[in-house]
Amino acid sequence: MAGLLVETGRAALIGSLSLLLAACAAPALRGTGDLGVVIERASGSVQVVDNTHQTSLGRVEGLGDLSHASVVFSRDARYAYVFGRDGAISKVDLLRLILVRRVAQASNSIGGAISSDGKVIAAQNYQPGGVRLFDADSLALLADVPAAPGVNGKPSRVVGLADLPGKRFAYALFDADEIDVMDASDPAHPVVERHPGAGKSPYDGLASMDGRYFLAGLYGEDGLSLLDTWRPDLGVRRVLAGYGRGEQAMPVYKMPHLRGWSLAGDYAFLPAVGHHQVLMADNRSWAQVATVPVLGQPVFVMAEPSGRRVWVNFAFPDNDKVQVIDVPTRAVIATLHPGKAILHMEFTPRGDAVWLSSRDDDKLVVIDTASLKTVRELPARSPSGVFFSWRAGRMGM
Amino acid sequence: MDPDALRRWAAALLLCGGSAVFAGAPPAPQPERMAVIRHLARQDCGACHGLTFRGGLGSPLTPEALKDKPDESLAAVILNGRPGTPMPPWRPFLTEEEAKWLVYWLKQGAPP
Structure with a gap:
């Protein structure tokens, strides 16, 4: 009896010891659903952050020129694909905090997207103008699709690339009058459907979160171009045309940006170009519903995930301010001064907080969206984009 | 080297070094x-x-991209913008002297 007790005790001891050893050897298990990536544009690094505990988990370096970098996530939200201005794609492991793979794929790039099945990465390039497809695991090149030429005879710069359902991608051509939809079902042999009439100088684009509409913002004219991918036979049509009619256009010191967060509830919230306004449109009929005056040239016009409020940041020289629009009353309800050179904003998955990057104060600012109070500041080196992993499961993000 | 030759050599060096630095x-x-x-x-x-x-x-602003463009017209583009393109006028934020210095700085390869 005593012997048996001793034996049991020893087994328990060995059991707990091996558990202890395992705990030492393996990192603590955790999910990635509340992680994010912050671009540190000047130092070629990214920080991986946790938006539940509002902390930084660490820094990954060696990503090259990250001016105007953007990020998409693998659909398991384990990896971030960072598209650098220098044409490189860097694959970052959010859990191990390492650079897994990096390919230099063009000399001047502006962003990218991931296919609906998560298997193909598409990069949109300025130089050479076009789209290139890569295997999401190995980053091996699958296809090179030069864009239609602009007036100078060179392939056009590609803007606004967004994923659509059915392994398709949509994008606009800055130098050529076109919106293209690429079917990458067979990623080594993509098929491009070309739609003329995109308008003058599309500067960016977005796909609605249901993947039905592709919208391109225009620099060269007051209006946006819309392609209803359920009705491609109708072609590209102009919406919100002539929104600045009768008003002198003001200089634009930074181009606005578009993405799926511009659409929420029944509305689309879009930056006017050359006018200090946010345009509000019905997101089925695309008729203009309201114009909300704001204090400067809007850059990011982002709806909270609830669609109840819309946050706006601004181009130089107003980039130290952020305004909040109340959707039901269509009025600005707050003007915040969170820091110098606010370049980007990102909501937590359900919008309880918003993270802002303050480039010239070298910090991230976390604001509680209910109280509009700053609840945390974190140091960062010249931060620009903030991208949270909830994007992994959303179309057009 | 005789003193005269040395003087000529020094003068030439000064002239050429001087023009490289100051012109x-x-x-x-x-x-x-x-x-x-x-x-x-x-x-x-x-x-x-x-x-x-x-x-x-926007177009490249490297020394190579700018080398054939006159300083005066580059400074004018900075101050006045280029109508019909997205290039805005920076006159509210820069003086003419500063725009000229900016052109010089860009042509030097934008040293830190």
Whole structure:
């Protein structure tokens, strides 16, 4: 009896010891659903952050020129694909905090997207103008699709690339009058459907979160171009045309940006170009519903995930301010001064907080969206984009 | 080397060194203001022209891209913008002297 007790005790001891050893050897298990990536544009690094505990988990370096970098996530939200201005794609492991793979794929790039099945990465390039497809695991090149030429005879710069359902991608051509939809079902042999009439100088684009509409913002004219991918036979049509009619256009010191967060509830919230306004449109009929005056040239016009409020940041020289629009009353309800050179904003998955990057104060600012109070500041080196992993499961993000 | 030859050689060196340093170098702003202009150029011009000035939606601003363009017209583009393109006028934020210095700085390869 005593012997048996001793034996049991020893087994328990060995059991707990091996558990202890395992705990030492393996990192603590955790999910990635509340992680994010912050671009540190000047130092070629990214920080991986946790938006539940509002902390930084660490820094990954060696990503090259990250001016105007953007990020998409693998659909398991384990990896971030960072598209650098220098044409490189860097694959970052959010859990191990390492650079897994990096390919230099063009000399001047502006962003990218991931296919609906998560298997193909598409990069949109300025130089050479076009789209290139890569295997999401190995980053091996699958296809090179030069864009239609602009007036100078060179392939056009590609803007606004967004994923659509059915392994398709949509994008606009800055130098050529076109919106293209690429079917990458067979990623080594993509098929491009070309739609003329995109308008003058599309500067960016977005796909609605249901993947039905592709919208391109225009620099060269007051209006946006819309392609209803359920009705491609109708072609590209102009919406919100002539929104600045009768008003002198003001200089634009930074181009606005578009993405799926511009659409929420029944509305689309879009930056006017050359006018200090946010345009509000019905997101089925695309008729203009309201114009909300704001204090400067809007850059990011982002709806909270609830669609109840819309946050706006601004181009130089107003980039130290952020305004909040109340959707039901269509009025600005707050003007915040969170820091110098606010370049980007990102909501937590359900919008309880918003993270802002303050480039010239070298910090991230976390604001509680209910109280509009700053609840945390974190140091960062010249931060620009903030991208949270909830994007992994959303179309057009 | 006889003293005369040495003098001629020294004069030639001075002349050529002098022209390389001084010709085309407009008056430099005060160091603090210079830092502000460099930051503005890199960050805010860089938004379109690229942080390293290798171009984006805006054209490249590298010494090679600018070498055949006259300083005066480049300074005018900075101050007045280019109508019909997204290039805005920077006159509200820069003086003529500062625009000339900015052109010089870009042509030098934007040293830190």
